[in-house]
Amino acid sequence: MKCFVCQAELSGSKILLRHLRLVHGFVPGKNLRLKCVETGCGSVFGTFSGFRKHLHIKHTEQSDQNSDTIDNSETAEAEGQISSQTFDQIGSVGEVATTSVLLMSNKSTLDMCASAVAQLKVAGLSQSAVSGFVSSMEEIVFEIHSQAKDAALLCLPPHDIATKRKIENSIEHMENPFTFLNSEAKRKRLFTEKWGTVEPTEIVLGTRFDSRRNKTTGTFDQVVVTDKVAYIPILETLKAILQNRHLTDLFKPRHVPKEGVYFDLSDAAHFKSNPLFYTDKDALQIQLFYDDFETANPLGSKKGIHKLGAIYFTLRNFPPIFNSSLDNIHLCALFHAQDIRRYGFNSIIEPLVNDLKVLEIEGVKNPVSGSCIKGTIVQVTGDNLGLHSLLGFLESFGAQYCCRFCVLEKDRFQFVFSEDNPEVVLRTTEMHALHCKRLQDDSTLPHVYGVKRVCLLNSLKYFNTANNFAVDIMHDILEGVAQLEVKLVLQYIQHNFLSADDLAGRIHAFDYGYNQQKNRPPSVKLFGGSNDLGLNAIQSWCLLRNMPLLFGDLVQRDDKHWCLLLLLLQIVNIVFSPVLTEGMTIYLKHLIIEHHQLFKKLFPQKNLLPKHHIMIHYPQCIRKIGPILHMWCMRYEAKHKFFKTQLKSFKNITKTLANKHQSCMAMHWESFSQYRLTLGPGKMVELDELKGGMEMASKLGVDISERVYSVKWIKHHGTEYRPDFIICTEVACEMPVFYKIKTIAVKDENVLLCGTLMETLCFDDHYHAFTVRMHPDRILKSVNVNELCYFKPFDLQMKYGTTDSALHIVPYCHFMQM
Numbered sequence: 060m061k062c063f064v065c066q067a068e069l070s071g072s073k074i075l076l077r078h079l080r081l082v083h084g085f086v087p088g089k090n091l092r093l094k095c096v097e098t099g100c101g102s103v104f105g106t107f108s109g110f111r112k113h114l115h116i117k118h119t120e121q122s123d124q125n126s127d128t129i130d131n132s133e134t135a136e137a138e139g140q141i142s143s144q145t146f147d148q149i150g151s152v153g154e155v156a157t158t159s160v161l162l163m164s165n166k167s168t169l170d171m172c173a174s175a176v177a178q179l180k181v182a183g184l185s186q187s188a189v190s191g192f193v194s195s196m197e198e199i200v201f202e203i204h205s206q207a208k209d210a211a212l213l214c215l216p217p218h219d220i221a222t223k224r225k226i227e228n229s230i231e232h233m234e235n236p237f238t239f240l241n242s243e244a245k246r247k248r249l250f251t252e253k254w255g256t257v258e259p260t261e262i263v264l265g266t267r268f269d270s271r272r273n274k275t276t277g278t279f280d281q282v283v284v285t286d287k288v289a290y291i292p293i294l295e296t297l298k299a300i301l302q303n304r305h306l307t308d309l310f311k312p313r314h315v316p317k318e319g320v321y322f323d324l325s326d327a328a329h330f331k332s333n334p335l336f337y338t339d340k341d342a343l344q345i346q347l348f349y350d351d352f353e354t355a356n357p358l359g360s361k362k363g364i365h366k367l368g369a370i371y372f373t374l375r376n377f378p379p380i381f382n383s384s385l386d387n388i389h390l391c392a393l394f395h396a397q398d399i400r401r402y403g404f405n406s407i408i409e410p411l412v413n414d415l416k417v418l419e420i421e422g423v424k425n426p427v428s429g430s431c432i433k434g435t436i437v438q439v440t441g442d443n444l445g446l447h448s449l450l451g452f453l454e455s456f457g458a459q460y461c462c463r464f465c466v467l468e469k470d471r472f473q474f475v476f477s478e479d480n481p482e483v484v485l486r487t488t489e490m491h492a493l494h495c496k497r498l499q500d501d502s503t504l505p506h507v508y509g510v511k512r513v514c515l516l517n518s519l520k521y522f523n524t525a526n527n528f529a530v531d532i533m534h535d536i537l538e539g540v541a542q543l544e545v546k547l548v549l550q551y552i553q554h555n556f557l558s559a560d561d562l563a564g565r566i567h568a569f570d571y572g573y574n575q576q577k578n579r580p581p582s583v584k585l586f587g588g589s590n591d592l593g594l595n596a597i598q599s600w601c602l603l604r605n606m607p608l609l610f611g612d613l614v615q616r617d618d619k620h621w622c623l624l625l626l627l628l629q630i631v632n633i634v635f636s637p638v639l640t641e642g643m644t645i646y647l648k649h650l651i652i653e654h655h656q657l658f659k660k661l662f663p664q665k666n667l668l669p670k671h672h673i674m675i676h677y678p679q680c681i682r683k684i685g686p687i688l689h690m691w692c693m694r695y696e697a698k699h700k701f702f703k704t705q706l707k708s709f710k711n712i713t714k715t716l717a718n719k720h721q722s723c724m725a726m727h728w729e730s731f732s733q734y735r736l737t738l739g740p741g742k743m744v745e746l747d748e749l750k751g752g753m754e755m756a757s758k759l760g761v762d763i764s765e766r767v768y769s770v771k772w773i774k775h776h777g778t779e780y781r782p783d784f785i786i787c788t789e790v791a792c793e794m795p796v797f798y799k800i801k802t803i804a805v806k807d808e809n810v811l812l813c814g815t816l817m818e819t820l821c822f823d824d825h826y827h828a829f830t831v832r833m834h835p836d837r838i839l840k841s842v843n844v845n846e847l848c849y850f851k852p853f854d855l856q857m858k859y860g861t862t863d864s865a866l867h868i869v870p871y872c873h874f875m876q877m
Contacts (some may be wrong), residue, residue, distance in 0.1 A: 060114070063094040072114040076107060083203055100743050102768050103736075117743070172196075172236040173249055174726070183705045186243055193246075197237035204230055224520040247722075254725035255302075257295045259393075259717035260287040262410050264402045280590050288407055289717035290393040293372065293414045294423055294734075296389050297434070300374070302426045303728065311375050315562060317642040324375050324437060327685040329528060329749065335435055337519045343418070343434025344375035348388075349441045349449045350692065352699040353395045354712060365709055366396040367702070367716075370411070371695055375437055379637070379689050380776045380850070385725045388698045390720050393713045404449055405515040412515050419520045435521040440529040440690045443673070450524040451495075451514040453506055456669045463527075464676045472672040476655040477648060485679075491517075491525040528683040529690045530673060532634050537596035539670035546592050546628055547662060548606070550584055551620045556613040558565040559585070560794070566602070567861055569609050572854025573781070575601050584625055590668070596693065604869050605629065607827040608858050616825050619661055626654040628827050634677060635688050636872040637849070643873065644678040651675055678781065693812070735777065738805060741770030749802050751813030754841040767811075773801030775810060775844050784852035785868055786812060788842050790876040794819045797831060797853070797868060798840055810844040817868075826858065828867035850876070 060075040065300060069075045079085045093110040095102045097118045106109040112540055179189050206258060208230040215222055240246050250256055262285040270279045290309050290577070300306065301601065314322045324330050335342050348371045355365045370391040373382045381387055419567065422431035447454050452463045459468050465486050467475060475482050490578045492509040505511070553562050563582065573581045578601040584593040587688055594602065606624060608707075614621045633639065633647045651674050655667060680687055701723070702716050746752035747763045756763045772781040780786070780803060798814030805811075816838040820830045853868045 061096050063096045063483060072111060076111060089651055103738060116535040136846055140197050169239060172240060173253060175241050176252060177726045193237050193240050197235055197241055200235045200237055222500050222708060229644060235633050243700055255299060256721050256725040257291055257299055259289045259291045259721060260272060261714060262290050264288060264398055286398050288392055289713040290392050290410045291390050291721060293391055293411060294418060304427055321639045321681060321685040324685045327683055329526060329683040335433060339433060343432055343433055345438045346373050346375050347436055347439045348695040350447045366714060368394050368396045368489055374436055387697050388695060393717045412518060415621045416517055426790050427587040436518060438529040438684060439527050440531060442534045442692060443530055451512040453509050453511050461669055462672060466508045473667055476652045476675055478675060486525050488523045488525045528680040530680050530687050531692050532687060533596045533691045533693050535670045535673055536631060537599045539668055542591040545603055546585060548620055548624050550665055552610055552613060565609055569859050571601060571605055573855055574852060574854050608856060611826045612858060612861050623657050623661060625827055630654060632870055637688055638875055639681055639686055644681050738772040739770050739772035740799060741768050744769045749804060751802050751839045751841055755804055755811050755813055758811060758841040768804045771802050772805055772807060772811060778850055780812060780852055785855060786814060786847055786852050787849045789848050790874050793876060797875040811841050812844055813839060813841040815839060826867060828869045831866050831868055
């Protein structure tokens with residue numbers, strides 16, 4: 060048996076597994092990856108039990124044939140020199156019993172038990188439930204020790220008293236790992252030592268009187284309540300992140316910059332003009348996010364009372380696919396939402412701002428390189444209400460000046476559709492400073508041009524709220540503009556072409572494809588006073604993208620209502636694109652103008668939403684900060700689920716949840732891996748047995764007889780790939796090149812997708828989809844999953860309600876030739 064880490068040769072599967080635990084420190088967890096390297100086998104497992112079964116079934120001849128026949132010389136040599144190298148070569152538990160090995164074994168066992176208990180805490184179990192589990196396991200281990208002692212004693216002859224005493228003493232002195240975990244204080248101390256947990260601190264905001272029911276008398280008494288913020292020091296979190304040596308490669312540039320092409324924040328104007336990033340390309344780029352969420356039942360009597368506000372951050376130095384993982388979204392502060400009204404946002408973020416000032420001037424030490432790395436905030440994102448609240452703008456979008464990008468009056472939103480219009484005066488740092496000064500000079504002013512208060516973030520050296528160009532396409536479009544306009548178009552279709560039942564039937568019966576089956580809209584609210592359809596953001600996106608295939612057969616190609624929908628789809632494809640050009644921002648500007656003008660023409664009685672107005676700033680925002688897809692709130696809001704599902708104490712809910720979160724994050728980061736790959740069921744085969752094996756062998760640079768792991772499906776960084784999915788490998792002659800997946804194979808860290816070429820016939824504007832067919836030459840191609848032009852797979856779909864058998868691929872972004 061060979062170890063995949065150090066390539067040491069071991070004498071059986073039991074020894075191999077023990078070697079992985081003791082020498083290399085592998086412990087169970089969601090990021091555990093154990094690789095089999097026997098006879099070219101590349102199978103990867105996420106559990107010790109799965110790895111053990113694989114070795115016994117697939118590699119029986121090497122498994123444990125030598126386990127019981129190790130000669131005494133090996134054992135003697137092992138007892139003489141215990142080290143991680145010599146321990147690789149020794150036998151199982153019975154072959155060596157030195158103090159060093161026992162200590163390693165005890166530590167390994169304790170690590171496994173600690174990880175199991177930590178996973179229970181992460182799953183949301185209460186402290187009492189975890190304590191009960193640990194107590195039960197402690198008794199079980201004691202009983203196992205007793206049974207092991209009795210069984211060992213029965214194997215000895217009655218007269219061997221000395222050996223019996225040795226066995227009794229040895230087993231009595233065996234450590235019970237759960238004894239070190241049988242109280243919350245012990246667990247917290249062990250987790251801190253094991254994972255280096257960044258502990259939250261409590262910042263006192265102030266005290267106040269509150270009415271509390273006296274359980275004895277039944278009356279309400281006035282009690283003093285201390286309001287606190289659970290703050291996680293951002294400098295300590297950054298130090299913990301930088302300690303991980305696996306992250307070194309992720310700090311390196313991910314692409315070659317091209318003039319006029321926006322891949323990331325570093326390609327855009329704001330980054331290039333920032334003095335810190337201009338002089339230090341490796342400076343930490345911190346992106347903040349703020350939002351409120353309910354921790355109690357949102358429909359119950361406690362609604363609003365236990366509503367919390369959270370500030371998260373991510374490092375934009377890392378690629379977006381890395382930051383999409385919830386483990387890489389870090390908590391900064393947790394507080395009661397009502398405290399914003401009581402004390403103001405500046406009081407809440409003061410400790411964060413103080414740490415950021417240190418980061419800007421002194422930096423944090425990189426434990427790997429030994430140098431100090433500086434950093435600052437690059438952008439603050441969130442929904443419109445959250446951003447206005449944090450940055451000091453008016454929270455009312457019915458106010459005269461309700462835009463944080465310009466000082467255009469709200470009634471002009473219905474007529475001005477471009478930043479090129481002279482009426483649109485964009486906010487600048489100088490203008491914002493004047494507005495803040497007026498507020499400070501005259502405290503009676505409620506606001507000045509929409510500026511309600513001075514934001515403490517403006518005291519930072521390298522950040523100003525006037526240069527915050529973050530927009531959220533999730534709330535602006537998917538939960539705002541798109542739902543309003545899809546609702547109006549559906550009402551138009553229902554009024555002219557279909558009954559309400561037939562319309563609902565189409566939406567329900569349509570085949571949205573495997574990738575979108577979880578996001579299909581359950582039902583839509585077509586009537587009522589609201590502007591939405593009653594869908595969440597991802598359901599809204601699913602319905603919007605599929606609207607042309609759903610109802611395109613009913614309307615004429617020159618139908619103006621249909622043109623409005625198609626214009627919106629073109630806008631959505633651009634703003635959801637991960638790569639854009641300068642020319643695309645100009646095209647986007649004209650699309651938005653045309654779209655808004657057509658909306659007012661078709662629905663003169665309807666007012667454009669403030670979110671419609673924010674769209675006119677999208678082209679400038681892209682030029683300032685790059686693709687705005689990286690700013691949306693979808694993944695940040697998914698982070699709220701952790702706090703909502705935890706069992707919690709409402710006496711000090713912020714501290715309770717912050718502690719649980721930090722323990723969870725420490726555990727995840729201890730077993731961090733930048734390779735997030737989940738494999739479905741499969742088997743080891745030679746490449747010549749697979750369809751496309753020759754192409755795969757050529758791609759890997761190996762012989763056709765090489766063995767690979769053929770799987771039914773994979774999940775790569777959370778994105779699932781299966782046979783019959785469609786992937787885009789490149790864009791040629793301004794048309795995407797699609798392949799239909801036939802085979803998925805894994806060799807070492809390489810994931811290969813082999814597919815059959817699809818012929819892209821045209822882009823059908825009316826159905827807003829590419830018309831495709833199988834290429835007559837049946838060309839096969841193998842591509843590494845990391846080399847895909849656009850990482851999301853597609854489905855082959857058909858129009859609804861026609862005999863047309865043409866196949867279509869619905870785009871989710873604008874395809875651009877790199």
